[in-house]
Amino acid sequence: MTTENVIIIGSACAGLTAAIYTARANLNPFVIEGYQAGGQLMLTTEVENYPGFPQGILGPELMALFRKQAEKFGTRFLTEDVTRVDFSKKPFLIFAQEKEFKTHSVIIATGTKPNLLGLKNENRLMGKGVSTCATCDGAFFKESKVVVCGGGDSALEEALFLTRFASEVTLIHRRDKLRASKIIQERALKNKKMKFVWNSVIEDILGENAVTGIKIKNVKTQKVSELECEGVFMAIGHTPNTELFSSYLKLHENKYMETHPNSTKTSIDGIFAAGDVQDFVFRQAITAAGSGCMAAIECEKYLESLHS
Numbered sequence: 001m002t003t004e005n006v007i008i009i010g011s012a013c014a015g016l017t018a019a020i021y022t023a024r025a026n027l028n029p030f031v032i033e034g035y036q037a038g039g040q041l042m043l044t045t046e047v048e049n050y051p052g053f054p055q056g057i058l059g060p061e062l063m064a065l066f067r068k069q070a071e072k073f074g075t076r077f078l079t080e081d082v083t084r085v086d087f088s089k090k091p092f093l094i095f096a097q098e099k100e101f102k103t104h105s106v107i108i109a110t111g112t113k114p115n116l117l118g119l120k121n122e123n124r125l126m127g128k129g130v131s132t133c134a135t136c137d138g139a140f141f142k143e144s145k146v147v148v149c150g151g152g153d154s155a156l157e158e159a160l161f162l163t164r165f166a167s168e169v170t171l172i173h174r175r176d177k178l179r180a181s182k183i184i185q186e187r188a189l190k191n192k193k194m195k196f197v198w199n200s201v202i203e204d205i206l207g208e209n210a211v212t213g214i215k216i217k218n219v220k221t222q223k224v225s226e227l228e229c230e231g232v233f234m235a236i237g238h239t240p241n242t243e244l245f246s247s248y249l250k251l252h253e254n255k256y257m258e259t260h261p262n263s264t265k266t267s268i269d270g271i272f273a274a275g276d277v278q279d280f281v282f283r284q285a286i287t288a289a290g291s292g293c294m295a296a297i298e299c300e301k302y303l304e305s306l307h308s
């Protein structure tokens with residue numbers, strides 16, 4: 001079995017950028033792209049904040065361009081999920097279903113999954129009014145009514161951000177008080193555009209081709225009501241795809257991959273992590289691509305050091 005220079009796990013903004021850079025550095029990268037090739041941007045429509053596209057670009061189109069650029073320099077792809085790794089010795093071992101691969105270095109770019117409520121219409125209307133990212137999609141809801149589901153710091157931050165665009169932002173929270181820090185709570189409670197629906201959960205999202213409202217159930221009275229809105233933002237956290245690696249690599253308490261400061265190096269020499277899987281602060285396409293570039297350059301230096 002040949003030993004690869006570098007295996008990149010994941011094929012979205014971070015993984016494909018790492019592929020472009022390592023391919024151009026003649027490292028002949030091998031990408032195990034996973035079944036969700038292209039990653040989270042495949043779930044969205046217009047991306048308006050990725051530099052270089054002043055008219056905006058559709059998420060899947062942007063990812064197709066990333067892939068084309070990686071292919072142009074010779075990147076090889078396997079469309080399977082990595083099912084197991086063995087990082088206990090070098091070369092590292094990576095398993096995808098029945099296949100086994102050996103590699104001198106690894107770039108982990110497996111991203112995150114936004115947590116969802118599991119409602120029937122949630123996936124169907126994703127990108128058509130349902131979103132998991134206010135920074136990304138807030139500007140599409142100028143003068144609209146939107147709701148935010150959640151009660152922690154990030155839900156309130158998303159809700160306050162949305163008040164810049166929307167005419168009304170309603171926070172739906174299953175309890176009668178917020179978990180968010182006091183200062184941000186005060187800011188939200190004072191904001192005239194913010195409304196709160198307490199002790200309530202979203203039971204369904206309404207609309208054929210675009211969101212038109214939600215069904216809400218009060219968990220105390222069991223009463224079900226409808227609320228008209230054009231946007232529904234899920235702000236109930238993200239789950240990083242780190243489970244496969246957790247017995248070998250250091251993770252933060254919140255399960256995101258731990259990397260050295262200002263670096264993509266993980267707790268094992270030769271293994272790098274890039275993109276949302278190690279970023280619980282920014283989680284943007286451009287930051288994921290940026291860290292994919294960092295990982296590739298750090299990986300190149302690591303591989304060079306093996307030969308010196």
Ligand SMILES: Cc1cc2nc3c(=O)[nH]c(=O)nc-3n(C[C@H](O)[C@H](O)[C@H](O)COP(=O)(O)OP(=O)(O)OC[C@H]3O[C@@H](n4cnc5c(N)ncnc54)[C@H](O)[C@@H]3O)c2cc1C
Binds near residue numbers: 012033034081284
């Ligand atoms: C609805 C929505 C809209 C968004 N809009 C914008 C926007 O407008 N602008 C913006 O900047 N950002 C936006 N974002 C955020 C942006 O999509 C992410 O920051 C970016 O996709 C992160 O890229 P990533 O490479 O880290 O990983 P991800 O996009 O999370 O992709 C992870 C990759 O890892 C692969 N993978 C996972 N597990 C395995 C495994 N076991 N084996 C092999 N492969 C695996 C998947 O197949 C996938 O290819 C949006 C996100 C969502 C959900």
